[in-house]
Amino acid sequence: MTTRTPQDYAPLAAAAQRVLQANRHAGTSHWENRSFDFVCPSNVTYPFQWLWDSCFHAIALTHVDVKLAQQELICLLQAAQPDGFIPHMILWEREKYIDKVRYYSIALMNDYLTAISQPPVLAQAVERVYNAGHDAAFLAGVLPRVKAYYRWWIQHRDPDHDGLVAIIQPDESGLDALPAYDALLKMTTVDRAGMRAAMQRLFAAYAPLRNDLAALIAADIFVVEDVLTNCAYAQGLRALARLCRVESQLNDAAEFDQLAGRVERALVTRCYDEPRGIFFDLLGAAEKPSGVVTVTSLLPLMLDNLDPAIAKRLVEEHLHNPAEFWLPYPVPSVAANEPSFDPEAKTDLLWRGSTWVNMNWFLVGGLRQHGYGEIADELVERTLAMVARGGFREYYSPYSGVGYGAPDFGWTTLVLDFVAL
Numbered sequence: 129m130t131t132r133t134p135q136d137y138a139p140l141a142a143a144a145q146r147v148l149q150a151n152r153h154a155g156t157s158h159w160e161n162r163s164f165d166f167v168c169p170s171n172v173t174y175p176f177q178w179l180w181d182s183c184f185h186a187i188a189l190t191h192v193d194v195k196l197a198q199q200e201l202i203c204l205l206q207a208a209q210p211d212g213f214i215p216h217m218i219l220w221e222r223e224k225y226i227d228k229v230r231y232y233s234i235a236l237m238n239d240y241l242t243a244i245s246q247p248p249v250l251a252q253a254v255e256r257v258y259n260a261g262h263d264a265a266f267l268a269g270v271l272p273r274v275k276a277y278y279r280w281w282i283q284h285r286d287p288d289h290d291g292l293v294a295i296i297q298p299d300e301s302g303l304d305a306l307p308a309y310d311a312l313l314k315m316t317t318v319d320r321a322g323m324r325a326a327m328q329r330l331f332a333a334y335a336p337l338r339n340d341l342a343a344l345i346a347a348d349i350f351v352v353e354d355v356l357t358n359c360a361y362a363q364g365l366r367a368l369a370r371l372c373r374v375e376s377q378l379n380d381a382a383e384f385d386q387l388a389g390r391v392e393r394a395l396v397t398r399c400y401d402e403p404r405g406i407f408f409d410l411l412g413a414a415e416k417p418s419g420v421v422t423v424t425s426l427l428p429l430m431l432d433n434l435d436p437a438i439a440k441r442l443v444e445e446h447l448h449n450p451a452e453f454w455l456p457y458p459v460p461s462v463a464a465n466e467p468s469f470d471p472e473a474k475t476d477l478l479w480r481g482s483t484w485v486n487m488n489w490f491l492v493g494g495l496r497q498h499g500y501g502e503i504a505d506e507l508v509e510r511t512l513a514m515v516a517r518g519g520f521r522e523y524y525s526p527y528s529g530v531g532y533g534a535p536d537f538g539w540t541t542l543v544l545d546f547v548a549l
């Protein structure tokens with residue numbers, strides 16, 4: 129049990145608010161003269177708008193100013209396409225930061241929008257923002273595009289119709305260099321150069337197929353039924369169904385609930401490894417389990433209807449196990465006993481063992497949902513201690529709590545949600 133009160137964290141909350149303020153970008157873009165006003169992940173390394181980052185920023189902003197939270201999502205939704213797709217980045221100030229654009233490994237659909245998406249956390253964010261203000265006009269304004277986005281995933285990204293959606297690039301999961309993807313990427317060296325070369329190979333193979341998404345997926349170059357993406361999708365569909373009920377759109381609500389149930393069941397029947405009591409991403413059309421234990425292997429804890437026996441194994445055998453994830457500053461992005469475990473990002477690659485606050489946010493919710501309140505409290509406490517110690521960084525050493533990567537990193541302000549608990 130935590131012995132602290134929210135007041136003890138007042139300085140940390142104030143610092144989070146400062147980060148959200150300092151990372152705010154507003155103006156008029158050369159992209160069709162549109163106005164933008166959003167929080168970027170980091171002024172130093174990521175000055176654009178990112179899809180799932182903005183969803184987390186909006187959730188953090190509900191503790192600061194509901195109007196700003198709404199604005200974050202309204203700004204993001206300007207990028208929604210007629211078919212429902214929402215890109216993972218909007219390069220609002222492209223010209224100003226053109227060096228960054230050149231430096232990133234990204235594929236673009238036009239000068240300002242990228243060609244891939246990111247985990248669908250949008251409905252969760254909309255629900256939180258709506259619940260914080262009960263602004264009916266906000267909900268009515270955004271809901272059609274949110275519904276179209278969740279339909280886009282199942283229509284365009286489930287080619288084998290098994291109820292699991294697939295990503296087509298490693299960074300589409302938001303977990304760029306997760307070791308679970310190494311085999312598919314055929315990385316020659318595990319460092320920045322190796323990753324860059326792998327991305328170049330992927331883009332070269334995709335180039336002739338860019339205008340035909342179905343053909344690109346059929347080419348089976350990098351197709352992953354990713355556990356995180358599908359958990360976010362299922363959780364988002366449940367949130368979306370609730371939002372549709374608020375709007376008395378009962379048929380839509382039933383459609384999204386049904387789809388959520390399908391994704392939840394598919395995750396268990398296809399991604400769950402019963403002997404090991406853990407979930408794996410499925411690689412390629414052959415759906416080969418990655419066999420690499422990462423933080424996303426635990427994320428089905430965030431599913432509504434997870435079998436309690438499976439939840440118990442995830443928590444007791446893995447999450448709460450000091451040989452895997454229960455390190456001094458949990459939860460590392462890769463289990464400590466994996467050969468690829470790189471807790472202090474010595475490889476200079478992301479998501480190979482360091483601790484990230486957004487993963488802890490998912491897990492805290494999942495732990496509480498399944499009756500593990502004490503472990504959730506402990507995880508909150510250690511996460512707050514880590515950020516108090518390491519500052520608002522992009523990721524942290526799970527051993528020392530030292531922060532690394534981008535300074536003043538946006539979604540680390542999710543600690544506002546922890547402080548408010």
Ligand code: GLC
Nearest residue numbers: 169174178181302303304478
């Ligand atoms: C990194 C992260 C990705 C995030 C982006 C912006 O690329 O891996 O998840 O969206 O930075 O913060």
